[in-house]
Amino acid sequence: MKRNCKLSRLALGLTLAISGAACVTEPTSNSNSEIGRATPSPLASPTVAATTEVTGVPVTLPVLDAFFASDEAFTPELKTRLSLTDDQIAQLRAVAREETSKLRETENGDYGGTTAEARELAASRMKEIVGADKGSQLAAFVSERWRAGGDDLDAKNEKTSTESVATSPNAVPTDSRIVVNAPAYRMDVFEGGRLIKSYKVGIGYPEFPLPTGLRKAKAIIFNPTWTPPDEPWVESPSSKVKVGEKVEAGSKLNPLGLLKIPIGSPSLIHGGKTLAKLGTFSSHGCVGLTDALVQDFAKVLAQLANQKLSDADIANYKKNRSETKQVTLSNPVPVELRYETIVAEDGKLHLYRDVYGRLTNTEENLRAVLEANGVKLEDLTEEERSQTLEALEEMSRDPKGKLAQGPMASTGASTASTASPSASPVSSPKAVVQKSARITRNFKGKKEIVINIAA
Template identity: 60%
Template structure:
């Protein structure tokens, strides 16, 4: 019983520490194959990360804590921000304390928001290093988080740590580019608000997955990453966190072997750049909601299927028999190296034209994306003006924008999304609405800040059928793996117009 309790506490602690990839010191468990499928091409559809997109990336204390796992980050705090050792140590200690407070429970009675977590971080950092340095620190974290400085665009593995992207021109889909862009190359596309991950090969959507995403307190980032390694039976190095210090079973910095009962990691993980992973181990109930700390969460069945598909896409051999063997020998860590890294594009799009219908998703990370300004941009990408909508269509869409502007707790943002002379500037700058919310919204949850928000309260999506969009848009899910063991075929009828779920 004591051992089971210890393992349970370690699992919770790992979640609190974030999905940070730990180096693996084992030889490759697979010989790469040259029998490749379509070659991944990160340069086929590059676009820049805009200032608005970077500004909207929420910097919370758990996110900041995860970046301290990279030694180069602390060095940059000295060289770029001119922080003293005392300031750095205090920032790190505060971030660690906030991360240690995060815990998962089986109750859904805690409701927090990204805005509240961001506001709390701003307040704490300002008290340590001042408001100006706090802004500079947030900008540095966003730069590294998006991969625009070449430090996190890789897979985050030991061999890739701190290295730039393979092409030097890999960039991320972001606001300012074509909305809902359909890749013309081979890549993985993740859209957090839709809880969806797609696999494209040569511009064709071949597989879709229903996923879990990062909690509001530790959101899934945006930007272009890459996957180059699949790690089976990973070892685990406990972080230097308070919850580890109080454990009698493990010690910070001491490796816990693969297959150990004290190792909370699952069968496999796929690093996609600090502090994020694609990994299994999630319960079916965690798909389609918050499930991790800055990661893409899958069930074990989904993770194994995805790993096999990723290996094929990246030019490596990985058979069902090999996966079964790795699962059988849990004490042996194996790496499957891809001969061609596969781009992983992390998006945040709450207004999506899909297969002729307008899908409006909840703004779960409080990024003020469900606005008329953004709606116009999306429609115009498909040659449709908002003025072309019928009175009934427009009424449904505007109501959907309002309802889907609710935060994760179900609270409705005010004022109602609408166009104004300053709407475009506000959207580009990403400052006005967010600043007000940081000061006024959900301060009670920010003050508590001792749990993670486990679920989204209320409906998550509204679908509106628009006549002018018929035959247009991002493709519908292909062979959707919902985690239940059954695959949803493309022939499954789409939800009716204005159906809410």
């Protein structure tokens, strides 16, 4: 049938919000032996995108806390741009820090927090402290600053035509760039428009969501220092580090591992993760990799920047772990952070969990994916339609098992779409869609449903 070939290359990115936070990781082994190189995906899938209103993005208290902690210009600008008083700023700092300190990560991966709840709490607290008008202005200011990567605000108008988010159907990157799709827990590397490598990654917690938008990787920092956050696991009696006390580069207590790559304040791409943490919520607004993978990625990143970073170079940095060194990239590499929950490729639909509750798994958006590829939902068989709509509903549930919007979020919430560069790996040869009333408090069981829609 006609739709068989048309469905071979299609993807829809559906981004409703721009958010993020400073990254904090739990101490883990720095062993490089747990995993080798990632296997590149054989085919990059085109995309569909649209625009978004900055004022509509969620801002959480941990996000606010991240800017207070990592952005030196943030507090002064709250005074000059929003006319906030010292007392108001002190109160905002306190409530943001308190909420961040409540974050918990269980050993079994059970995680019940949602971005929507965190956003509502932040709006309420900010309104109490600075008033409704200033609270809205503060949320918009934080959103814009985060979208631009904080310190990249002044440079946002200097981007070339190739350094932009895809906005047309069937578009894939034509330049060299990194593209991260949070719901798929995936990071893709493009060189000259060709997909050369993919990595499975950890992403930010719902209260610390990975932001969206275009960033730049300008440097690779070897042997970074680390300052422990005010977190329960840091404050526990068994902890060997103290809150606010800088952990030196190379220390076994430093969870960042050998290197980190800033991608615009306050987010990073870094190592320090165990293999089990990939494909999970495992960071504060950052992209997490194992130490072995982040070293491999650093070499690929340098290659995109037309610089050489060899195994011997990395070995030399390892020899002197107490000394922090920065490798500045002469050609900064674009890093595009996207949010995609519906992907069609090779006669299959990949439906990803709406991990940050952006209401992207809707029938309207599903139709947009299919129609962008010349196929209508009605073209599917009755069985295919039934499976697809059931799966769409299942993947619209939050960690507490609640649907994002009514019995089926098909009314099409105000969406903004960004693209994913490729369909993410299939989790199993053939997924079976099942109805279930089970309350799922984590995303470990079903993060992706794959449905065959072509004979």
